[in-house]
Amino acid sequence: MNQKPLALKVLDIVSLILLLAAAYLAIVVAPTEKVMGDVQRVFYFHVGTAWVALIGFVFTAVLSVIYLITKNLKWDRIQVAAVEVSVVFFLITIILGSIWARPAWNTWWTWDPRLTTAAIAELIYIAYFMLRQGIDDPDKRARFGAVYALIGGLSAPITFFAIRLFRTIHPVVIAGANAEAEGNFSMSGDMLSAFFFALFAFTVIFIDLFWNRIRLGEFQNEVEEMKLKASY
Amino acid sequence: MAKQKTIDNRQRAIGDERQSSASFIQAIGAIVWKDLRAEFRSWELISSMLVFSLLVILIFNFALELDVKTRQSVTAGVLWATFAFAGTLGLNRSMAIEKDRGCLDGLLLAPVDRSVIYFGKFFSNLAFMLIVEAIVLPVYSVLYNTNLFQPGLLLVILLGSIGYTSIGTLLAAMSVQTRTRDILLPILLFPVVFAVLLAAVKASGGLLDNSTFADVSFSINLLIAYDVIFVAASFMLFDSIVEE
Numbered sequence A: 001m002n003q004k005p006l007a008l009k010v011l012d013i014v015s016l017i018l019l020l021a022a023a024y025l026a027i028v029v030a031p032t033e034k035v036m037g038d039v040q041r042v043f044y045f046h047v048g049t050a051w052v053a054l055i056g057f058v059f060t061a062v063l064s065v066i067y068l069i070t071k072n073l074k075w076d077r078i079q080v081a082a083v084e085v086s087v088v089f090f091l092i093t094i095i096l097g098s099i100w101a102r103p104a105w106n107t108w109w110t111w112d113p114r115l116t117t118a119a120i121a122e123l124i125y126i127a128y129f130m131l132r133q134g135i136d137d138p139d140k141r142a143r144f145g146a147v148y149a150l151i152g153g154l155s156a157p158i159t160f161f162a163i164r165l166f167r168t169i170h171p172v173v174i175a176g177a178n179a180e181a182e183g184n185f186s187m188s189g190d191m192l193s194a195f196f197f198a199l200f201a202f203t204v205i206f207i208d209l210f211w212n213r214i215r216l217g218e219f220q221n222e223v224e225e226m227k228l229k230a231s232y
Numbered sequence B: 001m002a003k004q005k006t007i008d009n010r011q012r013a014i015g016d017e018r019q020s021s022a023s024f025i026q027a028i029g030a031i032v033w034k035d036l037r038a039e040f041r042s043w044e045l046i047s048s049m050l051v052f053s054l055l056v057i058l059i060f061n062f063a064l065e066l067d068v069k070t071r072q073s074v075t076a077g078v079l080w081a082t083f084a085f086a087g088t089l090g091l092n093r094s095m096a097i098e099k100d101r102g103c104l105d106g107l108l109l110a111p112v113d114r115s116v117i118y119f120g121k122f123f124s125n126l127a128f129m130l131i132v133e134a135i136v137l138p139v140y141s142v143l144y145n146t147n148l149f150q151p152g153l154l155l156v157i158l159l160g161s162i163g164y165t166s167i168g169t170l171l172a173a174m175s176v177q178t179r180t181r182d183i184l185l186p187i188l189l190f191p192v193v194f195a196v197l198l199a200a201v202k203a204s205g206g207l208l209d210n211s212t213f214a215d216v217s218f219s220i221n222l223l224i225a226y227d228v229i230f231v232a233a234s235f236m237l238f239d240s241i242v243e244e
Helices: A006-029 A038-070 A073-105 A113-133 A138-163 A189-231 B002-042 B044-064 B068-100 B103-109 B114-144 B151-175 B181-208 B213-242
Strands: none
Touching (some): A038 A138, B002 B044, B044 B068, B068 B114, B114 B151
16 A cells, blocks of 8 residues: 655645635635725635636646547546546636626626536536546546546636627736726735635645545555456 | 658658548448438328427417418528427437338448448438428428528528537437437437527528528528537537447
């Protein structure tokens, strides 16, 4: 049995500390936003989780291409890990956003481009797992998964663009201002540091979970191989 | 002399290319013809799609209380929802037939490019969908006393169906090879094809709302772009779906 690498153990602890520190910065250090009040503090974790989830999804599409070219199952295991961790983070993003939207927009949910695309992207990657569940042959499962993840990665930005035809009320805090956005605000110095720290913290946490999940995938693979050997 | 030879070679190459593209189209035609003939003997696919579409319209009628006023605004949505639901039925069936009787393996053994099989299935699925639509449209027009036979709307329906079946054929080829095949296709297809359906509904809704063609041309251009993207992506990825 391979031992958990020391670097991973350290990373586990570091992620935990970073999570606590990010929470401290967001809840205590960052000043209260004038108009929205305390609920704006959700923002730091909302963007932090969205950031890593989206990077994870882009990475997934890249891994699809790599798998389809190399046909090495290692890339498939990495892809499953990336999708799984990203799906969880993205779900957190959506839930946090919803919590913020209730006081800011006076509704839990609207059919705004970003929200709709987020919901559809989440459904695409849940469908990805349902597809994989229905296939027993590992090579076929990896191939189909890669194809579907690639189509999903292609269609998510297309969907976003399609809905963008209509107006959006989602605030754009970073880069660019949308006059029709509701709940816009600009960040002060402490807010900025809390924000960037949250981004950093979630990136590390993502890498940690990702790594753990890849290890898990490798163990699963070993177990499957052992089962096959035992059945012969 | 040497020059003459290179010209000859070039001409031969062009001739070969022409021949191969002719045989490419011929092979696609053969697959489409096979599907259409099989269908026109049994009518099982089109008839089930058709009855299903009419039932969906019937359900919408009572679910949405389609009186004159609401009809104006929801006709496009009802139509596309109907086509999308009936479409999965057809796509699933058309691929399941190939898989169950070992026909897909036979097709794969044929000495043609894999993309021929994709385009063959794509065109026959498209044909089934268009036939069903061609029957549903007049029925809907009669039932609800609205004229759906506008050239612009027909174009939108054609473009939307192309986008829908292009990606649908690929995903159906995938889902029939899984354990949960009957329920899997809509789950795989709908989130991915959302953009096409959205653009199609927007364009049809605009046209039914008496907007001019120029007003909806943006949605139509978008639809064309999605068709191109989805056909190209499916064409490139089909190889990885059917390889054994």
